Amino acid sequence: MTEHTTIPASGGLLSDRELHDIDAYWRAANYLTIGQIYLLDNPLLREPLRLKHVKPRLLGHWGTSPGLSFIYAHLNRVIRLRDANVIYICGPGHGGPAMVANTYLEGTYSELNPDIAMDEQGMRKLFRQFSFPGGIPSHAAPDVPGSIHEGGELGYSLSHAYGAAFDNPDLVVACVVGDGEAETGPLAAAWHSNKFLNPARDGAVLPILHLNGYKIANPTILARIPEEELRALFTGYGYEPLFVEGHEPAFMHERMASVLDDAFDRIQTIQHAARNGLAPTAPRPKWPMIVLRSPKGWTGPKEVDGLKTEGFWRSHQVPLSGLAENPAHLALLEEWLKSYRPEELFDAAGAPVAAIRATAPQATRRMSANPHANGGLLRRSVDLPGLHDHAVSLERPGAVKAESTRVMGSFLRDVMRLNEAAKNFRIVGPDETASNRLQDVFEVTERGWMEKILPEDVHLGRDGRVLEILSEHTCQGWLEGYLLTGRHGLFSCYEAFIHIVDSMFNQHAKWLDACREIPWRRPISSLNYLLSSHVWHQEHNGFSHQDPGFIDVALNKKADIVRVYLPPDANTLLCVTDHVLQTWNRINVIVAGKPPSWQWLSMDKAIVHCRAGIGIWDWASTDDGAEPDVVMACAGDVPTLETLAAVQILRQEVPDLRIRVVNVVDLMTLQPKEFHPHGLSDREFDALFTTDKPVIFAYHGYPWTIHRLTYRRTNHDNIHVRGYNEEGTTTTPFDMTVMNGLDRYHIVESVLQWVPRLGRVRIGLKQKMDSKLLEHRAYIRSHGQDMPEILDWKWGQGPDAAPKRPV
């Protein structure tokens, strides 16, 4: 391990005292890191280290930790000297013990966890709890103060960092990117986020690529490519790379201090120029980034059992193990711990000595206590426009058509406008804002863009609050970072391609779930998805664009976190949008279509319907409040249309059939109450779906999803679901429903199949439906488009409401 001799006089930027203190801080952080990984007891080594002091299971990651603490120590220096406002994003989140160690040295950890005090007893608890049952996880999980990024799954640190920096002009987000993480796709794409960061309006991101050379059992790519390629790569990404390379502590302290000063100077220069009109139309600035090349497991054992350990992947997790079987390893551990000279670092009570405490900043300047990293502290509600101002007005169901997401776009335009001063609302998406028909927002803002702007460009500007990059990963990461720092937003995406971020969704859901247990974590705004251009509207792009399965990924996460909404028309979509923008600590998935579609509910009715999340549509039903012959349920805009068209056929053809139409907006209402807070009680469910009548359920996604939600319900055996069966290609919109058996004719056939008393009419109507289907097929094959729609909705007009002519 590294010889921690007294640091020599530097003769450089740092005074001897500064050098000594910063090194002591770093040694203390390393000591506390190793302590967490190894020690159950004897935290200050005040007695000889024995096996009983060591944890029986050694868990955790040493390799990245000394580098993380080195960076932390030097950021502290810069913060102190400049009164800078900095948060720290730890890409290699498995360096959790290092992050905990630093927050403990800053005092924040003890403030938030009073039983882990800054004394020997507290240190014992600090060590013991780490990766211990009932204790804390090994990653930079939500219980680590100052963390907005757990880093368990790699790849998202840099997009989180940019998300945090947007609209936070005073903030510098220091983002440590591991060289393993740097190999991931999401991270590789996120470097280009600098094309969207406006130095006049946004804060700064300072990426620190930590090249410690190794992953679990392999070298990393970026650590092994030639230096000139590394430099070219980051120049190509648009940064000014600054290098800190070495392993000798005194030299490295000196160098890091100087490079960090340089980086912060450059940031200040860029921001000053942009904010003082010195470079208003200049091209995007070249922001600095730092490449820190230091040994993996730096200051750890150089060799273990004759094998290279420091500066190699053997340091990745626990460099010394098998202590029970190998007394030499126990001795080596003690020697290693003592190499940091704990007696110089902690006082008699076990608290860090004053000189070490003094190297950290104070109060909320501490990165572990910066309110931006506990965004709920800063979160203010978003101002919302009046729902009725945007409502589609309709005299009766089916009276008009509207483009649902277009209407939502006008609402979002006003959200943008109302919160323009607060600068706390953004829309992100992969170049699909207009394609998803939200283009009205461009009346009040633009797409953010820091590259060249040509005269012919449309809605492109430096101050745009819509962020579009063809990377769903980057969109998701930006929005997460933006929300985690206390702001609001929406991610608009094609339904099929939101699967690209399945795993990021999972991680964010787990983050939110873990936060519920941490009292000092304040609620953050929900992550809201609008999934449009959905499976039923991908008839033009074809099979590869058809996938409604994200809902199923979402349903696997904790009920408290996830909501799925399937508004059937524009007014219900508005209600849902208005609602989700007011919620916190959730992930809301809204699926809604964009083409002109029939509208069903007035705004007043939509509000009532959405509040319940599910309900009987009396105006479409023919059961007059009595027990129906059949329940026709629907969830999703296209299934609702096809169900209502089927109902219209049945009203015409089987006038005495008692039909009950149930529409589901909030999918979670279907689950039992004990499984989801929105779930109906069994009594409520039975009141809607009966206990014994056939239920023909037309659903937006995969049919089994409805079964998965309702298998405990009394009437489950009678629920027959139609949905997407992976039958699709490039065809017409109506043919998409036919291919999957979700169309009106198949729905009528389902009713014929399952309603027992229809014996007489069954054969004739079945033939009629079959011939309709043949007619459809012949028409689209010859015309290449759907037959003109001859539906004539007459709902809600008294006894004559049934349609007058055949459909």
Added chain:
Amino acid sequence: MTEHTTIPASGGLLSDRELHDIDAYWRAANYLTIGQIYLLDNPLLREPLRLKHVKPRLLGHWGTSPGLSFIYAHLNRVIRLRDANVIYICGPGHGGPAMVANTYLEGTYSELNPDIAMDEQGMRKLFRQFSFPGGIPSHAAPDVPGSIHEGGELGYSLSHAYGAAFDNPDLVVACVVGDGEAETGPLAAAWHSNKFLNPARDGAVLPILHLNGYKIANPTILARIPEEELRALFTGYGYEPLFVEGHEPAFMHERMASVLDDAFDRIQTIQHAARNGLAPTAPRPKWPMIVLRSPKGWTGPKEVDGLKTEGFWRSHQVPLSGLAENPAHLALLEEWLKSYRPEELFDAAGAPVAAIRATAPQATRRMSANPHANGGLLRRSVDLPGLHDHAVSLERPGAVKAESTRVMGSFLRDVMRLNEAAKNFRIVGPDETASNRLQDVFEVTERGWMEKILPEDVHLGRDGRVLEILSEHTCQGWLEGYLLTGRHGLFSCYEAFIHIVDSMFNQHAKWLDACREIPWRRPISSLNYLLSSHVWHQEHNGFSHQDPGFIDVALNKKADIVRVYLPPDANTLLCVTDHVLQTWNRINVIVAGKPPSWQWLSMDKAIVHCRAGIGIWDWASTDDGAEPDVVMACAGDVPTLETLAAVQILRQEVPDLRIRVVNVVDLMTLQPKEFHPHGLSDREFDALFTTDKPVIFAYHGYPWTIHRLTYRRTNHDNIHVRGYNEEGTTTTPFDMTVMNGLDRYHIVESVLQWVPRLGRVRIGLKQKMDSKLLEHRAYIRSHGQDMPEILDWKWGQGPDAAPKRPV
């Protein structure tokens, strides 16, 4: 639109004749592309264009198409002149009509689809079928000859290209990367694939970044950054970028021909040096790549309705629309089509003129007929070692422990060895091969690596057949490309993080599904996943590493494509591995653990069990073949262990309880036969699970997955599932099961709850189980690890088989 005057004499590399012919080919391809998007009839414009000749719905993407055809034409030239072996990967797969056009000009399309002949009638059909109901999709779907990449979801072209090039030393994979696609994470990561390509052993990838400047409604990042950054970026990625920029056809032909010659020369030089010992230990070569900057919608209408169209995003899809309402647009379309001078391109019969045909290569040198792009043509079975040679030998169930994946690793080592000469088997993974305990493969091969190798490096070499990069996307793309070109492989990954490739999985499943309908597509090897370090073994990394939901993503895809295996021990894992490596056109998901675990089945029994996929374990059951009191079902290694431990407790405590143990290896057996080819008939299912007895089902993943699979079964109402409920943190392995109620004690309690006749023993045993749980909790909180295991399996030893001492 571009003035297609007679091409002037070039005075450069191309003779006048060559220039003329290549331009004619290109014009023909463009004409055919526009024809597909627009025309129902009058394909050669032999009468004035009228509205009735035009499709009613205009679908497709013009913007990228002329660039794709330009590249195609020039690759054809290089192939002809050098007799090169080239396939074409079309990243912007939505340029489908261009790809179809080129394959039609090469004659391949008509050979494979005889009713689309090379005459006027065939051309009419070619046009009509595109994006038309019953016709072909708008992307480069499987029905496009020469395509191994549909490109519907963007981001995977380059990893597919490298996958195709591995172990194909004579192949050059030309890979067109769209500048939109280049913004995605997976694509950004895939550039680094060059660090794994060995010029001596592998083929070459020639990336062609097509900068046409725009996505759907935005400029692209790479098209707008300064030229020096663009150059630095690709230098940094390790390439030698060659630029082709402009829009004037004659100039561009000349330039492209010359740059392509340069690129192919460079490839030859690199390969020659590597293969002739001229550069055996040299660093990775700088492979060439091409940046082609040409206008979006090149040669299309310059302006439409006064708005810039050529060279702008308005060209992205259909530049001229609303033809019915706007006669000027119809006239413009005719003018545009005629600008290519079709009368010079097609003869009286409607076939491409001889000069155009002659610019394309012949037979299998045509990129559309290259067998590598229909990999099943080249696929040879993989040689497999004997199962019994690798079997764990055990006298009776529970006699020994083994590390399942370690045993699998020894099998894979021999697969590597047996197929070393054939060079057709690879393992990919994100730096987890050893972590997942497959390290025995390193006895016969290494990790492939073309960067510097240090003396201390372990199992790292130029010829390694294990590919590790910390990018699940790149791993998946490589393997897909490798399989699609006729080879075999395995992707080993942590279970939780395979969600990262959910969307790629979906796309590959859709590709395979579509291939089933295309007779000339030969079967390719299945894509095999080993998911290890699974949810129940992530007690050390914690919550972020726990997610068994990939199975659910897989289940949503077509039954013919997907298989999910949950082998309970090493021998069953071997059987499953042996099986999946012999299958084709499937995606096989295997979930198996790595720590030392009890073994249950001898190899002979394992073979029988795996062949059935599900079965009663007589040796653990106590129903003696009669109707049981309870069925205890299990799927997955940890659930099987906990179920058997629960059975042991019950045998001890309730000796007369008739228990039937059912183990499920092949999850698909649970589905009804009509839903999945592996599904049990209802009779078979009822014979195993009874029609009315309680079933306590311990399952590896989310409990509702079992309900989703079995909701149609007779006895479904009595199936009670325990599984993962998103309750996890950093704790002990056994505590993971306790937190989720999957442990033996909770399983016993389930039996007590649901078996009616247990009245008397219920209370006492329930208390015993509760106190066991309390004991467990107290123990791990104080010791930090699980209690020593005191199980003593005595299965299968006659009447005394029940355990002798309490557990």
